Amino acid sequence: MTIKKRLMYLTLSTLDSVPYDELFLTPLANQGWEITLAALRVQHSLVQRACPYPCRRMDLGTGTSTSVISRCLNELSVALAFMKAFLGPYDVICVGTSGTAVRAGLFALMPRLGKKLVYRALEWYDPRRYPWRVRLERAFARKVDLHINTEYHRAYVYWTYYHMRCPLVILPSRLPTWWPIPAGSSEERLRLCGGDPNAFLLVHHGGFSFKRCTQELVEALAMLPSRFRLVIVGGRDGARHKPEMDQMTARLRVSDRVIVLPRMDFQKMLEVTVNCDAGVLLYRNTDLGNFFMSPGRLTEYTACGLPVLASDFTGLESLVRRFDIGLTTDGEDPEAIAQALLQMERERKAGRWKSDAVRECFRLHLAFDNFEANLCRAFSDLIQGSPEHRKSVPPACPWSGR
Secondary structure, eight states: OOOOOEEEEEEEEETTTOSTTTTTHHHHHHTTOEEEEEEETGGGOHHHHHSOOOOEEEEOOOOOOOSHHHHHHHHHHHHHHHHHHTTSSOSEEEEOOOOHHHHHHHHHOOOOTTOEEEEEOOOOOOTTTOHHHHHHHHHHHTTOSEEEESOHHHHHHHHHHTTOOSOEEEOOOOOOTTSOOOOOOHHHHHHHTTTOTTOEEEEEETOSOTTTTHHHHHHHHHHSOTTEEEEEEOOTTHHHHHHHHHHHHHHTTOGGGEEEEOOOOHHHHHHHHTTSSEEEEOOOOSSHHHHSOOOTHHHHHHTTTOOEEEEOOHHHHHHHHHHTOEEEEOTTOHHHHHHHHHHHHHHHHTTTTOHHHHHHHIIIIISGGGGHHHHHHHHHHHHHTOHHHHOOOOOOOTTSOO
16 A cells, blocks of 8 residues: 655745755655645745755745734745645645744644644744743644754753654754855955965855854954955845944954955855855854754855864864864854964864865765655654654764764
């Protein structure tokens, strides 16, 4: 008897900015799942451009406006699609969004009609800052059939705080090995280096951000020799923060060493990245979401052959040290950042963290491909109702070897 495998995935993410929200659908499609994807700007999907896979697509809007009315309309469209999905010909409904409207719909838990419900948690909500969101999430997280989390340590927090009853799968935000990585360009690198062939070029994805310690990074740059240069690729609010950035770089007298680029296409961003010497992954310790983290930017850097300077938090530090892909430091201390960057330049020139070695580490240990088997097995157990799926156990520790 052939078991039907029809999946509806709903998300409020815009699929034309980064690929991580949609990537998990590609191995499922290869396993024969019939997939329907409902998202914002779904026709401009990065994943579909890089590696087309069979999928029916439903566009829920543009997602380009940041107004309150626009956000409410987007959440309403996802909530309506969620309710319709329970009446549609789907075996599994997966929700991967932080929308409160969808969360309320999940809490209500409409008649299941034999459908399995999967929740993919993309964020962590601090109970002190988002008490009502946490209450809703905790209520429905105990009732879903499968939970997907993005980081090992954060998964344990979910497990204990939400009293999880269903299996939990770890699926970090990572690039796959098949993602097209552009080749470096000596002309582009020389342009970014300001004509200095001896420059040490840093790249920081995400634009000016308090959470990502941009100010401390620029202050550290001011303590370093002029050969150190920084490329900041603008985030969503890059234009709004540009005056503040210009004022800060002028005050620190590093305007000629900081290149602020506007928000750009993902592949264009990789073209800039591959011509740099090191990537920056600094975060402020604001909550568990930052302290326990495994961001997609880690593989954006390592896939391009760049070592990383990361915050010395448990989530990032365990990866950086275990696979020897860079250094960690206190992201809120400009002097510590400066010392770490000097050490990184010195050791890289001595032959450590060669680009080919970093890329090989990405392929063998960090890429999305390393998590596909567990994902496909979990969805197969879910649809078949196998004993493995009914086991309610916490996820394996990253250091346990399981």
